[in-house]
Amino acid sequence: MSKFIIRALVIILLIILILATLAVVFINSIAKTAITSAGTSVLGVPTTVSSVDIGIFSGHSELTDLEVQNPKDYPGTFLKLSDGILDVNLGSLLSNSIEVKEIEFDGIDLSFIQKVNGSNVNEILANVKKNTASSNETASKTESTSSGGRKFIIDELKITKVSVAISIEPISSATKPSVVKIKQVVVKDIGKKEGGATTDQIVSIVVQSVIHSVLEAAPGEIPSVMLQGMKGGLSSLGNLDFGDVSFDGGEGFKKITNSISNLGKSSGNKIGDAFDGLGKGISDLIGGDKDKDKDKKSGDASGDTEQQK
Numbered sequence: 657m658s659k660f661i662i663r664a665l666v667i668i669l670l671i672i673l674i675l676a677t678l679a680v681v682f683i684n685s686i687a688k689t690a691i692t693s694a695g696t697s698v699l700g701v702p703t704t705v706s707s708v709d710i711g712i713f714s715g716h717s718e719l720t721d722l723e724v725q726n727p728k729d730y731p732g733t734f735l736k737l738s739d740g741i742l743d744v745n746l747g748s749l750l751s752n753s754i755e756v757k758e759i760e761f762d763g764i765d766l767s768f769i770q771k772v773n774g775s776n777v778n779e780i781l782a783n784v785k786k787n788t789a790s791s792n793e794t795a796s797k798t799e800s801t802s803s804g805g806r807k808f809i810i811d812e813l814k815i816t817k818v819s820v821a822i823s824i825e826p827i828s829s830a831t832k833p834s835v836v837k838i839k840q841v842v843v844k845d846i847g848k849k850e851g852g853a854t855t856d857q858i859v860s861i862v863v864q865s866v867i868h869s870v871l872e873a874a875p876g877e878i879p880s881v882m883l884q885g886m887k888g889g890l891s892s893l894g895n896l897d898f899g900d901v902s903f904d905g906g907e908g909f910k911k912i913t914n915s916i917s918n919l920g921k922s923s924g925n926k927i928g929d930a931f932d933g934l935g936k937g938i939s940d941l942i943g944g945d946k947d948k949d950k951d952k953k954s955g956d957a958s959g960d961t962e963q964q965k
Contacts (some may be wrong), residue, residue, distance in 0.1 A: 663822040683710045691719065694855040699863070700783030701734065712749075717742040727783075730769050732775040738763030753852035756810040764866070768931045770882045777867065777882065781889030788860050788893070807852025815841040815862070820870050822877055836874040838905050841865055845899030853897050864893055865901050872912055873905035 688708040697701025706721035719742075724735040737764045744756035768774045818841060822831035843865050847853035853861065868890060875883060901912045 657797070683712060684708050687717075690855060691722070694859050695722075695724060696858045697735070698784055698787050698859040699724055699734075699780055700787055701727055701780070711750055713746075715744045715746045717744065726767065726769070726776050727779040729770075730779075731880055732767055733765075734767055734776055734780060736765040737761055743807050753807045754808050756815065758807055758812050758833070759810055760814040760816065761862075763817045764815060764819070766818070766870075767868070768820060768870075768878070768882065770822075770824045770879045775879075775882045777886060778885035778889055780863070781867070781886065781893070784860050784863060784935045785892050788856060807847060807854055809848055809852050809856060810846035810858070811844070813843040813846060813862070813865075815843075815866060818866060818869070822879070822882075823877055834877045835924075836870055836877050838873050840909075841869045841903045842909070843898055847897050848899070850897045858895060860893065861896050861898050864896065865891060865898075868901065868912055869903035869905075872910070873903060 685709075687710050688705055691705050692710065694701050702725045704723050705719055708717070708719045710717045719740040720738070722735075722737040722740065723733050725732045726732055740760065741762075742759050743757040745757060748755040756836040767776070816839065818838040820836040820838075822836065843861060846858065846861060867886060871878070871886060871890075872885070878886070901913065902909045904910075
């Protein structure tokens with residue numbers, strides 16, 4: 657009898673272990689799909705993540721190697737994230753609003769590319785505006801007929817080691833892009849006013865906070881035409897549910913207090929004037945050829961006059 661009981665207990669434990677393993681595998685897969693789907697739907701470009709590890713018993717979760725591709729006609733990636741961690745209040749996992757103590761994204765590389773007919777960052781912001789508006793309408797319709805999807809209340813979001821490469825095509829093809837580095841961006845109280853933020857809204861908040869921090873940290877490094885587009889793009893996103901945003905660009909933390917419309921009134925010239933220089937160079941080249949033609953015609957006319965004499 658005792659052997660039978662022991663054997664039954666072992667079988668039960670094995671079944672529990674198998675079910676727990678399957679649960680972890682499925683949860684990781686579901687979380688990975690949710691992250692890539694949210695990034696792709698909000699940003700309007702392919703988004704991938706290498707791995708997601710959800711700690712269903714510890715509340716500590718991790719993700720690695722997240723990549724956001726550039727819009728069409730722009731080379732490479734728009735954003736690369738090395739590592740991300742998330743600490744959840746386990747007691748809130750069964751509620752509609754999951755409480756997150758902290759999210760930290762470590763090591764973000766961004767690429768801002770300006771071309772004659774637009775920039776990748778402005779296309780991304782336009783996608784965020786369009787797709788966030790449509791997702792909000794869908795969410796409001798869903799919530800009116802059901803209990804709605806899961807939302808998140810985040811105490812603090814930290815984004816560390818941000819590096820932004822700013823380039824102008826075709827000028828930067830022959831020179832190195834300008835690089836802006838930010839030690840840390842901190843966003844507090846996400847989703848606290850409205851009972852939680854959706855995954856799509858969190859993606860939008862991350863993008864908006866980082867881009868706004870770059871504008872504040874080094875507006876003089878950003879081309880004028882890109883700067884104006886970024887200000888307009890950020891202004892059009894509307895109000896999202898989060899509290900204070902601060903950043904450390906190397907001189908200590910500063911809160912983002914200036915309105916976007918006041919940014920860059922006396923900046924954006926360092927690289928932005930390169931467009932004027934490029935245009936002037938082309939103009940001078942064309943004008944120079946015209947002057948040469950005029951000089952040649954003038955010389956020929958003078959020669960004919962001398963021969964007639």
